[in-house]
Amino acid sequence: MIQELLTHWMTPCPRPIRRLGYLHDMIAVRARHRRCRDAWAPHLAATRERVAAAVDATPGRDLAVVLGAGLLLDVPLDALAAAFRRVVLVDVCWLGETRRAVRRFGNVDLLDHDVTGLAAACRGVASIPAVPRGSIPYLRDADLVCSLNCLSQLPLNPRLALESLPDVSADRLDRFSRAIVAAHVEALADAPGLALLVTDTTANRVLKSTGDALSRDLLFGHPHLDGGDTWWWDIAPAPEEDRRYDLRHKVVAGVV
Ligand SMILES: C[S@@+](CC[C@H](N)C(=O)[O-])C[C@H]1O[C@@H](n2cnc3c(N)ncnc32)[C@H](O)[C@@H]1O
Incomplete structure (x- = not known):
């Protein structure tokens, strides 16, 4: 806990990003990964394999872009x-450890960028902002673009920042969230190079006592990728979120 607080204080992060909770979330993902390392391993390996397969399938060798790295x-x-040539x-x-990890590669750059183009527009506004086109750096030039386990996360902090606005219904927030998901997928579909999407799509809370599952769509009704590979990510096995159930996310990976 103290280490997490220190990381939060010490990590340089643009103010709107920090205020919206992104840095907090990244530190929380690091902590959960440490607690659930074995449970997460098959999902992380499956994602890395799909990226490696996409690399093999990409004819150009100039530029690869990884979103949500x-x-x-x-x-x-x-x-x-x-x-x-360049990644x-x-x-x-970025956390300090990530900055240090990439230093050994002369051809890898870190880019601070909000792919929704919305984060800064979601604080201190009077109404729900319009959702812009998805903002993917170097989209036109990249031989390969990989969106890695970030799609379902994109609406969450903007939505949270808008929840306290007067007269904002859950339904309107759901439509806003779905539009953010759609904007990202549409931007990927526009890529002249190969675009790989790996995303969780469905959360299942599976009761330990009966095996019954409570299911929730993580893409707010946006259609799930057709025909991709699917697997389950044991993201929070009991007692991580609750001792009564395991939380599992269905993941799909495929070319957009
Ligand atoms: C579940 S994590 C996936 C982490 C990552 N692929 C890894 O291997 O550690 C989702 C990632 O999406 C990033 N993310 C969320 N919203 C984003 C946005 N608007 N623009 C860019 N990245 C975003 C988060 O910061 C986080 O690192």
Whole structure:
């Protein structure tokens, strides 16, 4: 806990990003990964394998862009750096350990960038802002773009920042969230190069006592990728979130 607080204080992070909770979330993901390392391993390996397969399937060797690179848990950085002249890792902020981890690669850059283009617009506003087109750096130039386990996260902090606005219904927030998801997928679909999407789509809370599952769509009604590979991510096995149930996310990976 103290280590997490220290990381929060010491990590440089643009103020709107910090205020919206992104840095807090990244530190929480690091802590949960440490607690659930074994449970997460198959999901992280499956993601890395899909990225490696996408690298093999990409004819160009100039530029690869990775969106939501975060802690690099699911990023096969050695393979990417070996295959491409340049690799750009994109996220809203970075922990010190990630900055240190990429230093050994002369051709890997970290880019602080909000792919929704919305984060800064969601604080101190009087109404729900319009959702802009998804903002993917170097989209036109990249041979390969990988969106790695970030799609379902994109609406969460903007939505939270808007929840306390007067006269904002859950329904309107759901439509706003769905539009953010759609904007990202549409931007990926616009990529002239190969675009790989790996995302969780469904959360299942599976009761230990009966095996019954309570299911929730993580993409707010946006259609799930058709025909991709799917697997389950044991994201919070009991008692991580609750001793009564395991939380599992269904993941899909495929070319957009
Ligand atoms: C579940 S984590 C995936 C982490 C990452 N792929 C890894 O291996 O550590 C989701 C990531 O999406 C990033 N993210 C969330 N909203 C974002 C946004 N608007 N723009 C860019 N990245 C965002 C988070 O900061 C986080 O690192």
